[in-house]
Amino acid sequence: MHVPDGFINAPVSVAAGVVAAGAVAVSLRGARRELDERAAPLAGLVAAFIFAVQMLNFPVAAGTSGHLLGGALAAILVGPYTGVLCIAVVLLMQGILFADGGLTALGVNITVMGVVTVVVAYGLFRGLVLVLPRTRRSVTAASFVAALVSVPAAAAAFTLVYAIGGTTDVPLGKVFTAMVGVHTLIGIGEAAITMLTVGAVVAVRPDLVYGARGLSAPLKLRVDGELVDAAPAAPAAADGASRSPKKVWIGGVIAALxxxxxxxxxxxxxxxxxxxxxxxxxxxxxxxxxxxxxxxxADYGVKGIEAARLSGGLAGVIGVGVTLAVGTGTFWVVRRRRETSSGARV
Structure with a gap:
């Protein structure tokens, strides 16, 4: 859903840029609370992983494909504020390096693909988690629904922006119906990818999933033929906070590459x-x-390399590496600001 230059007129593009800049500014402040010792090492990885998965267009209808937007996945894994920053980093790298998504439309893309998807997905996710049983299975189910709804919501948001600042005169009702219809189908793919990824991390390290913290089911022991709750472990050992996320980080980087x-x-x-x-x-x-x-x-290929497989693969690897570096650097700075602010208050 990367909006190119020329779809939206200059005044609305500027207004969307202001909205996006404001959202990023608010997210920078909010991310300081989210980027603790568990989330900080993984935030850059989440951005790089989303970049990689966005390259995997999947067919959804005759002559049409879709790809991950990633707002729901990022928000659930590392938090909504950090999630907005993850998508902003991905879109910035795609626009500057790969000519994917217009530069004048960057504000539109961040607003539609980042802010709208994160707000809708995380709001719905939290609501579902509150009413569903407090289990890991509920987290994965809620992530599926949240991701599914976030995609047509982003399509509706684009249609609204186009209704205000579109550069061509087209029937908006037909555009809305077509956009929401095809992106509902794309949302199914988004939901499946999000659920599988969240479920995989929850299965091995639930403490690393921002949206799953505190939801681990108590250990059951069989006593005299009946299942009873085991005595709770110490807090650090109970949610895994004392364990390094290094293995998850390495596995995630390898998967993205x-x-x-x-x-x-x-x-x-x-x-x-x-x-x-x-x-x-x-x-x-x-x-x-x-x-x-x-x-x-440009176009996810390395200029000068004729072999399509090698050119595209190398471009993808470079993109993952650059996104990982920029994302990790950004979140490290935000994390340092958090520590500095905490030290100053002490």
Whole structure:
């Protein structure tokens, strides 16, 4: 759903940029509370993993594909404020290095793909977790529903932005129906990816999942033929806070590199939901060439390398590495600000 340059006029693009900048500023402050010793090492990894999975377009209908937006996944794994920052980092890297998503439309993309998805997904996720049994299975189920709803919500948000600042005169009712319809199908794929990823982390280290903290079921012991709750362990041992996330981090980096460097070659080549709707409804009449179209990594390939598999794979690996470095650096600075602020209050 990367909006290119030319879809939205300059005044609305600027307004969306202001909204996005405000959301990022608020998220920088909020992330200080979320980036504790458990979340901080993984936040950059989450951004890199989302970058990798976004390269994996999957078919959803005849001639149409979809890809992960990632707002729900990021919010559940590392928190909503940090989640907005993760998506902002991914979109910035994609726009500057890979000519994916317009630079003048960056504010629109952060608002629609980052802010809207995170707010809708995390709000719904928290509501479901409150009413469902406090188990790990409930966390994965809630993540599925939250991710599913977040995608058509983002599509509806784009339609609203287009209704205000679209550069072509098209029937908005038809655009809304087409956008929400195809992105509901894409949402199913988003939900499956989100649920599987959250479930995998919850299975091995539930303490590392921001949305699952405090939800671990007590250990059961069989006494005289009956199951009873075991005595609670010490807090640090109970939720795993004393264990290093190093193994999870290494596994996540390897998975992201494999997905971007190898699996991405087999991704669907069909246009994604927004591209398909734009072509069908005439939204793309005024699309502009990307300012970074001459980038050495434009269109997720390395300029000068003729072999498509090698070019795309290498571009994906570079993208994962750069996103990981920028994301980790950003969250390290935010984490340091948290520690500095805490020290100053003491």
């Amino acid at each position: 494999v997905l971007a460097g190898f699996v991405s070659f087999y991704a669907s080549a069909s246009p994604d939901g927004l591209e398909k709707v734009a072509a069908d409804k005439g939204i793309d009449k005024n699309v502009e060439e990307h300012a970074a179209a001459d980038s050495p990594l």
